[in-house]
Amino acid sequence: MTETLSAAPPAATAEPIVDMRGISIEFPGVKALQDVDFRLFPGEVHALMGENGAGKSTLIKALTGVYSVDSGVTRLAGRPVTFSGPAAAQDAGISTVYQEVNLCTNLTVAENILLGREPRRFGAIDARAMRVRAAELLDRIGLDIDPVSVLGSHPIAVQQLVAIARAVAVDSHVLVLDEPTSSLDSDEVAELFRTMRVLRDNGVAILFVTHFIDQVYEISDRMTVLRNGRLVGEYATAELSRIGLVSAMIGRELGELEEVERLATHDTAERSAPPVLRAKGLGRSGAIEPFDLEINPGEVVGLAGLLGSGRTELARLLFGADRADSGRVEVGGNPLHLRGPRTAIAAGIAFCSEDRKGEGLIPDLSVRDNLVLAMQAARGWTRPIPRRVKNELVESYLETLDIRPRDPDALIRNLSGGNQQKVLLARWLVTKPKLLILDEPTRGIDVGAKAQIQKLVAELAAEGLAIVFISAELEEVVRISDRIVVLRDRRKVAELAGPDVGVDEVMDLIASGEPERERAAS
């Protein structure tokens, strides 16, 4: 790989290509941005940092014309601009790649790259020229796929790179990448960074949003930090330490993270009560092979394994979302015939889905309504919850879970990812479950909120709740769990307990499928 070592960005000398001053945006009940300044220079990679709810997405959408600003001025190359929509911003040379792939999966790769600016001959789309041009662009970002294949036939990561090829296809001066790496693996991230460096050296200004701090230090030249919709500061990456960055983002010292570690490794000793849930030979063909599992009160059981190893499938069986075709389940010592989620809920099992947008929350309802949904369902529709009780309940959860904004009437869709997750959690907690299954509760959530959720899990377990915790982040699972179930290729391969379980041991199991000791013996 030939990489040009670029000089420090010409921050002091050159004119910024994007200069946003005093930007404020307000949604019903939420001040998303307050008086934020932002500068982006040609030929730099600029990281936009902040916790969930800090206003990163809002700022990007203000820049790309998706939202209109309530006050403030945006200058593009010195001229004040207001964009009527994404198309106008694109025409002005600002291309955006969003976190969720915003392409059409029913069209071909070439069409997705060039739609709206297809090469034409006599008014008709020139299919051959289009194929050639798309192949060039794919080549430019180092992606080797057939341009005439249907986009939907490729994995999400490839679709994301196609989105970047599309953004590169326009001769844009400004490229906005809104968490493009969240679905890429490390090789693909390296590929993306190589592309970003090439573009930067060609004078493109790149605005980069990510949650991965390592990536920020690897790629960015400068960064802007936001917190709670306000500007914290603008820094040169080389001059800001990681600790400095994190404390600028979360606005408090890092003690909280360490506190979790201590909280999580509480004792797993004396237990006289029967397990909350006992599964014997539970399995479903094609999803997960039969497994045994016991979950005791006050215990956090972590599920570790690669993507597709059967983590979510196991959880869905426990919740009755998928029906098992072998084995049986006992809840509190009594056999339970799991016919579906309703039976599971009635037996005190709660399940927070990994897809909080699609399967969990109702975006157009308020925090209060979302919160009491499950409780109301449990009470039956004929017994409305008195408004006073509702308010007290909601207030107390807003307080304990530190949900921001602390406004029960704010619409869920206006909340950040971390806060949405907390509302979802609260919704199940109000039903007072005995077993809580959390599938990737911290995915796509920033450091601060992550720590809060981990801490919350530890506290809930200390109060006697049994918890199944699923996460792709192994360190998180190890830190938080009393016991770890390791899954590999849709099979439970081991169960590890005790305070001395380390990440390496779990990794080894995931990689080999058998404990180290046994291999050493053979």
Place this chain on the structure above:
Amino acid sequence: MKTELRSAPVRPGAASGTRPRPRVPSRFVPVLATFALFLATFGAGSLRYEGFASGQVVANLFIDNTFLIVLAVGMTFVILTGGIDLSVGSVVALSTMVTASGLQAGWPVPVVILAVLALGSVFGLLMGLVIHYFDIQPFIVTLAGMFLARGLCFVIDVESISIKNETFRDLATGIIELPGGVSITYGVVVALLVVAVAVYVLHQTRFGRTVYAVGGSESSAMLMGLSTARVKVGVYAISGFCSALGGLLFALYMLSGYGLHAVGMELQAIAAVVVGGTLLTGGAGYVLGSVIGVLMLGTIQTIISFEGTLSSWWTMIVVGVLLLVFIVMQRAILRRQARH
């Protein structure tokens, strides 16, 4: 350091590069299935009945369904965007009514044709504008359009008006001789022309590709900077135009205008489109599929008329079963794709 667990790194090219053998892309499967079924049905008819497998029977499939082909083409545009147009049958009736009464009043034929086409296009355009700018379900807007157009027929006249204009009758009865003793009407030429133009527009123009993009994901299409508004309104104008043209062809076929013409024809058109492999959710399908869908419906009718003893109600029963089979089949294909 963060230990992010993911499945083994997939080389981007691996998925497409290691395709086991060249096979039919799954997006063509529904159309090909319909085509195979059409051939099988036609083959079955040929075996069972003397004189079924003649060129003229095939030509008649087109002659008797010119209007339905044109309607199905317009409907395909609408359904590809994820919409629906329930007004087409009523617009056909209104068009026959305007044609008949216009000719009765002594308007020249070209004026009548232009007036009807303009009327249908504007009608569709207005519905499209309401659907897009007020963000109302296409189902309800075109349902309103359906009642409105049907009602307008009876404002013109409650009785059937027969068409006596000589030029128009000549157009209706004129035939084109093809080699092999097969003859077709002018209407067939018009319908095939419409199909050809539609295929061109959908596959070779930016408008057409945007139709597919909007059907695939409207929000993505918007964020990609495509002119979704123009497409969403445009498809209803196209459908309106096709309905008016279908009405003219229907008037040629029936040589009369009547407010009760083409009752339920919108559903036949939708059935043809769906049987032709177009997804009701939008984004996938082909005009040629819709044409085969119409021919399929036509073949069933022909078989029933050859049988002689079967009541025409059997057409509906068979069409109903077919529709069900196709929708289930489409769902099965989608499921299989999702599992990959």
